[in-house]
Each structure stands twice: as structure tokens, then as C-alpha cells.
Amino acid sequence: MNLISQKKKYSTQGISKMKALFIFIFIIASQLVFSQSKDLEKADDFFKGFNYKKAINAYKKLANEGQHTYYCYTQIARAYSKMNNSEKAIEWYKKCADHSDYDTQIYLLLAKELLKDGKNQEASVFFHKYYLQNKLPHQLATSTFIEYYNELYRDSSRYKIIPLTFNTSFDEFGPSLYNQEMVFTSNRPVKGISQHSDVQTGQSFFNLYSVDKTSTEASLFSKELQTKYNDGPICFSKDFKTAYITRNTNFDTKQVNTLDIFVAQSEGDTWSKDIKRLPIRKGTYTVAHAYITNDSKYIYFSSDMPGGFGGMDLYVCELKNGFLSQAKNLGSLINTAGNEIFPFVDTKGTLYFSSDMHPGVGGYDLFFSTLVNGNYTLPFNLGYPVNTQADDFSLVLDPSDRFGFFASNRKGGLGGDDIYALQLIRPLSYCIIEATVHSEIDSTLLPNAFINITDAETGVIMTVKTNKSGKFNCYLKKDKKYTFEVKRKLYSDFKGVLTPEQLQKYDVLKLNIGMKEK
Numbered sequence: 001m002n003l004i005s006q007k008k009k010y011s012t013q014g015i016s017k018m019k020a021l022f023i024f025i026f027i028i029a030s031q032l033v034f035s036q037s038k039d040l041e042k043a044d045d046f047f048k049g050f051n052y053k054k055a056i057n058a059y060k061k062l063a064n065e066g067q068h069t070y071y072c073y074t075q076i077a078r079a080y081s082k083m084n085n086s087e088k089a090i091e092w093y094k095k096c097a098d099h100s101d102y103d104t105q106i107y108l109l110l111a112k113e114l115l116k117d118g119k120n121q122e123a124s125v126f127f128h129k130y131y132l133q134n135k136l137p138h139q140l141a142t143s144t145f146i147e148y149y150n151e152l153y154r155d156s157s158r159y160k161i162i163p164l165t166f167n168t169s170f171d172e173f174g175p176s177l178y179n180q181e182m183v184f185t186s187n188r189p190v191k192g193i194s195q196h197s198d199v200q201t202g203q204s205f206f207n208l209y210s211v212d213k214t215s216t217e218a219s220l221f222s223k224e225l226q227t228k229y230n231d232g233p234i235c236f237s238k239d240f241k242t243a244y245i246t247r248n249t250n251f252d253t254k255q256v257n258t259l260d261i262f263v264a265q266s267e268g269d270t271w272s273k274d275i276k277r278l279p280i281r282k283g284t285y286t287v288a289h290a291y292i293t294n295d296s297k298y299i300y301f302s303s304d305m306p307g308g309f310g311g312m313d314l315y316v317c318e319l320k321n322g323f324l325s326q327a328k329n330l331g332s333l334i335n336t337a338g339n340e341i342f343p344f345v346d347t348k349g350t351l352y353f354s355s356d357m358h359p360g361v362g363g364y365d366l367f368f369s370t371l372v373n374g375n376y377t378l379p380f381n382l383g384y385p386v387n388t389q390a391d392d393f394s395l396v397l398d399p400s401d402r403f404g405f406f407a408s409n410r411k412g413g414l415g416g417d418d419i420y421a422l423q424l425i426r427p428l429s430y431c432i433i434e435a436t437v438h439s440e441i442d443s444t445l446l447p448n449a450f451i452n453i454t455d456a457e458t459g460v461i462m463t464v465k466t467n468k469s470g471k472f473n474c475y476l477k478k479d480k481k482y483t484f485e486v487k488r489k490l491y492s493d494f495k496g497v498l499t500p501e502q503l504q505k506y507d508v509l510k511l512n513i514g515m516k517e518k
Contacts, residue, residue, distance in 0.1 A: 040068060043075070052079040070101040077109070086117040097126075104133045105310075105337045108357055115362055116389050120149050127359050145359065147460075152361055152383040154458065158428060161385050162421035166211050166218040169415035170204070173407035174233025174289075174342070174394045179240055181210045182405060183221050184419055185232025190220065206230040208245075224271040225264060233342075233394065235291050241266045244278065244290035244299070259288040261301060280317065280327055281305070288312075289342045289394075292319075299324070300343035300351075310337035314353055333378055334369060342394040346401045351376060354393035362389035366406065372432065372507045378475070380430060386422065395422070402427065430475040431503040433511060437470045437486060437494075440514035445470030449488035449515075456481040478503040491515040 043058035056079050063072040077092035093110035096102055107130035114123035124145030166172075170188040177183075187204045208221040208231050225231060225245060234245045243264045261278040264271050280301070281287045289302045299319055302312045305327070313335040318325040330351075334340060338357025341364070345351055349371045354364045358379055365387040367379035386392060390410040397404035402424045407417045437446045449466040457480060464472045476482055479500050486494040494515050503509065 043072075047075060047079060050082075052083050055079050070096065070099045073099060074106070074109075077113075081109075081113060086113045089113045090117060104130055107133075108337065111359075112356060112363065115360070118389065121146055124149070131359075148359065149361065151460070152381055152387070154383075154460075155426075155428070156384050158383070158424065158426045159386055160423040160425060162423070163413070164419055164421060165216045167414045167418040171206075171416040172209075172419045173417040175396050175405035175407065175419050176233065176235050177396060177398060178210065178221075178236050181212045182419075183208055183210045183234055183236075184218075184405075185209070185234070186218070206232050208232045208234055222271050224273050225275075233289060237292055237296055238294050242292075242296075243271065244292060245275070246288040246290065249281075258284060259286040261287050261290045279324060286312070291343050291345060293345050294347060298345075300345060301327075302339075302341045302343065303327070309335040310357070311339040312341050314340045314343050314351075330376060334376055339364075344396050346397050347399055348401065350401075352395050352397075353379075354391075354395075355379070356391075361387050362391070364391040364393045366392050366395050368428070370430070370507060377430075377432065380428065380475070382428060391417070397422075397424075426479060429478045429504075431478050431506050432508045433472075433474045433476055433498075434508060435472050435511040435513060437466050437472070437488070437513045437515060439491075440516050443514075446488055446491070446515060449486055449491075451484055451486050453482050453484045456483055476503055486513055486515065488515060490518055492518055 039058065039062055043055055043062060046052070046055035046058055056076050059072040059076045059079070063069050063076070073092055073096045077089050077096060080086075080089035080092060090110065090113045093106060093113060096106045097110060107126040111123040111126040111130065114120075114126065127145045168186070168188045170186060172184055172186045172188075174185045175182050185206045186209050187206045188209075189204050190207060205228065208225055209218040210221040211218040220226065221234075225234075225243070227247070229248045231245060231247060234243055236243050243266070245262045245264060246259050247262050249258045249260045258281075260281050262275045263278050264275045266272070278287070278290070278299075280303075283305065285303060285305045287301055287303045287305070291300045292298070293300075297319060299317045301315055301317075303315055304312050305315075308329060309332060314330045315327040316330060317327050329335065334351075334353070336355060336357035338355060340353055340355045340357075343351060343353045351369045351371070352366065353368075354366055356364045358365065358367055358381070360367075360381050361384060366382045368382065369376040369379045371377075381387060386406070388408065388410045390408055392406060392408045392410070395404060395406040404422050404424075405419055406422055407419050409417045435451075437449045437451075438444060439446060447466050447468045447470050449470070449472075451464050451466070451472055451474075453462045453464070453474065453476070454460070455462075462474065464474050466472045476498065480503070481500060482498045484496050484498065486496075492515065494513055496513070498509075
């Protein structure tokens with residue numbers, strides 16, 4: 001063998017050994033990645049199947065091994081939150097906030113858990129961080145979030161909350177008005193009917209119930225609309241001839257069931273069993289919590305369809321000549337990185353819904369937004385006692401817009417989610433102030449002017465500042481009197497008054513404020 005042949009032989013042998021070693025390493029690495037992926041998938045399956053204790057242990061094991069640490073931290077925190085263990089959820093959300101890969105959404109999730117735990121002052125710090133970093137608009141023009149919380153508790157006399165006797169230790173929620181009855185959904189066991197239970201929760205499936213004004217006992221609403229799985233919530237057209245029902249779409253016990261909206265038509269005193277799916281959903285996601293407006297022109301609903309802002313977002317479809325338009329997301333002022341659910345629109349077009357992300361006093365809070373020039377305003381929290389540190393959701397009002405029902409798992413109930421009657425003694429409504437501050441001499445716009453707005457009744461002061469264009473916006477309650485004072489260097493102070501009579505005339509009040517030079 002000559003020298004050249006030897007070199008080729010040695011070279012070929014060396015390459016072959018390197019290839020073999022590379023293939024061996026690749027196989028081992030692939031097996032390790034596959035094992036890691038399977039472990040993460042298993043942890044996610046525990047979480048999706050509501051087995052939060054096992055999910056926590058599985059995520060902790062992965063995090064301790066240095067795998068997917070930030071994701072595992074967030075999932076552990078979420079699991080503790082689902083188990084109503086705010087103390088542990090706070091601990092793990094703080095780990096997320098300290099992680100190098102943190103997302104600002106963590107500030108919001110952490111703040112909400114701190115609220116649940118009654119730590120409003122600390123929650124306000126993280127709310128402020130979130131809104132500052134995301135450059136989001138601030139409600140009520142309060143300078144700090146702790147002032148915002150105080151404002152939410154200040155107007156408690158606006159509402160009267162009435163507990164209802166038909167609640168049970170199980171869940172009751174999703175009230176809807178039907179003729180002289182109120183229809184709701186509950187997972188209380190059904191007497192005299194063979195029992196079915198959800199293998200993921202171990203509880204009975206949900207059925208539709210009704211109760212009238214003269215009764216303290218609820219009964220099954222309709223045999224025709226009853227299935228052996230989850231039925232409800234439900235809503236009705238104004239003439240009560242069409243019902244829109246949220247139901248399961250699949251029943252594979254190994255998967256999380258998605259939800260969809262189905263349509264039923266009445267046939268006299270009964271409902272047709274020919275129930276069709278509302279043609280909105282086009283993938284493996286949830287479409288739920290339908291509400292059709294009084295004129296039957298628009299259907300609002302909640303969905304986690306792709307392209308939204310986070311979890312469940314609010315959407316609307318126009319219903320015209322029996323056809324539905326493409327679903328329209330209600331936008332970033334309404335929807336957040338969290339969940340917005342249970343839309344309801346009153347006779348004036350005001351949108352009510354629940355959110356676990358907009359700043360509030362607890363878990364899910366109830367908010368409303370008014371339609372101004374075709375767009376919804378920044379949502380407003382209904383405040384205490386409608387909203388509490390618990391979950392408050394699924395509000396519906398009667399045609400007077402002064403009386404209705406909602407659900408809550410607040411302390412003092414009979415257990416789980418309970419339905420409460422709500423009387424709006426002095427309903428909240430806001431006027432949007434759009435103001436421009438300028439020099440009285442030459443109309444030069446004046447940035448960095450400070451405006452102190454004082455509630456004449458309580459003495460509470462809100463402070464805002466004009467932007468680079470000399471403008472400021474704020475929201476004032478229409479049934480309040482306010483004094484305001486504009487201050488800026490080199491100019492004399494400007495003082496003014498806004499009365500309830502003025503504010504109630506407008507949804508948007510434009511002000512031009514001229515200041516005199518000193």
C-alpha cells in the first residue's frame with residue numbers, strides 16, 4: 001500500500017468514526033429532547049385536565065432541571081391561581097417577574113393576585129408598571145392606582161345587591177331573561193334523571209334552569225334543549241322565538257372540550273330539537289357566551305380564536321338577511337392579554353362584560369363601555385359592591401336598564417358561583433372631556449399645563465397634564481359637580497366649573513381653555 005492509499009484509508013476511517021459518534025450524539029440528544037417534550041406535554045395535559053396539583057409537580061420538576069423555566073413558572077403560578085391559592089400564585093408570579101425572559105403581562109397577573117389577597121397598595125405598583133411600559137390609557141385620571149381603588153369603593157350607594165334563595169352549593173351563573181322568567185345554567189344534580197359527570201372536573205354537567213318572580217325554586221327549563229353534556233349559558237331574541245346556547249363541541253375525555261354556539265327555534269310552547277351550530281367557528285377554538293341585541297342585528301360573543309389579544313376576546317357579527325358577517329374583534333381598548341367574557345348590551349347600546357385583566361378589585365370584574373361615534377370608549381369598572389375580590393360576571397339587565405342579575409363566587413354565598421339580583425339606584429355614566437389649553441393672546445398651544453379636577457361632593461382631586469399638543473382627556477361622572485383649575489408657568493391660573501346639567505348633555509364635551517399671560 002502506498003503512502004497515498006494509507007492516508008486515504010486513515011482519513012476514511014477517521015471520518016467514519018466521527019460520523020458514528022455524531023449520529024450517536026444526535027440520537028441521544030433527540031431522545032433527550034423527545035423526553036423533555038413528552039414531559040412538558042404531560043404537564044400541560046395535567047393542567048388542561050384541571051389536575052393542577054399534578055401539573056404543579058410536573059412543572060416544578062422541569063424547572064428544577066432547567067427546562068422551560070419561565071413557561072413552567074407561569075404555569076405553576078396560573079395553577080395556584082386556579083386553585084384559589086393567591087399566596088402561592090403571588091410567590092411564583094414574582095419569580096416570573098424576576099426572570100430575564102419576563103413579559104410585562106406578568107405584572108398584570110401578579111397585580112390581580114395581590115388584589116385577591118387584599119394587598120391593594122402592592123398591587124398598584126405592578127399595575128402602574130404594566131400601564132407605564134405598555135403606554136396604555138389610564139382610567140378616571142387618578143394619579144395612582146391606589147386612588148383608583150379608593151374611587152371604586154367610594155360610590156357603593158349606587159347599587160343594591162340582593163341574594164337569591166334558589167342558589168345551591170353548586171354553580172349557578174349566566175342569567176338570561178325569558179318572558180317573565182330568568183333562565184340560568186347550573187351543575188346541580190338533576191333529580192330523577194340518570195346522572196352524568198364531567199370526568200375532568202368530577203362534577204355534574206351543566207343544565208338550563210328557570211325560575212319566575214313568584215317562585216323560590218328553580219326547575220329544568222326545557223327537555224328539548226337538554227343534552228347529556230353541558231348546556232348553557234343561553235340568550236334569547238327579543239321575541240323569545242330564537243335561543244343561542246353555548247355547548248360542548250367534542251366529548252373526548254383526553255382533550256379539553258371546546259365550546260360553540262348553537263341556535264334553536266321555538267315551536268309554540270316547546271323548542272325544536274333541530275338545533276344548528278352558529279357558523280362562526282372555523283377551527284379548534286372556543287366560541288361562547290352569545291348575546292343578541294334587541295334589534296336582532298348584532299351577535300356579541302367571546303372567543304379565543306387566533307388573531308386576538310390574549311385569552312378570550314369579545315367579538316361581534318352583524319346578522320343581515322339570515323347571514324352572519326365576518327367576526328370583528330372589539331379592539332384593544334376592550335380586549336386585553338387576559339380574558340373578556342359574557343358580553344351584554346343594554347337598550348342604550350352600552351356594552352357590559354367581565355374581564356380578569358382590566359384593573360379592578362379582584363378576579364373577574366364587571367365593566368361597561370359606551371358607544372361614541374361608532375367606537376367603544378375605555379371600559380369603566382362598575383365598582384363595589386358589584387365587584388369584589390372574588391369573580392363577578394355574566395350581568396344581564398331588564399329593559400329599564402335599572403334592574404338585573406349577575407353571578408359571583410363572593411364570600412357569603414351558598415357555594416360556588418351564585419346568582420344575585422342587582423338594582424342600579426344611580427347608574428354610572430361618564431362624560432368624556434376633550435380639552436385644549438392655549439394662550440389667550442395668540443392661541444399658542446400650551447403643553448405641560450397641570451389640571452386639578454376636584455369632586456365638589458367628596459373633595460377628591462384628580463390631576464392630569466396636557467400633552468405636547470396642549471390637549472388632555474379625562475372621564476367625569478355625569479351626575480357629579482366638578483371644579484377645575486389649570487396651572488402653567490408664566491400664566492395666570494384658570495378656574496372653571498362643570499355641573500351635572502352640563503355633563504349629562506354630552507357623551508363627549510370639548511373644551512377650549514384660554515390662559516392669560518402674567
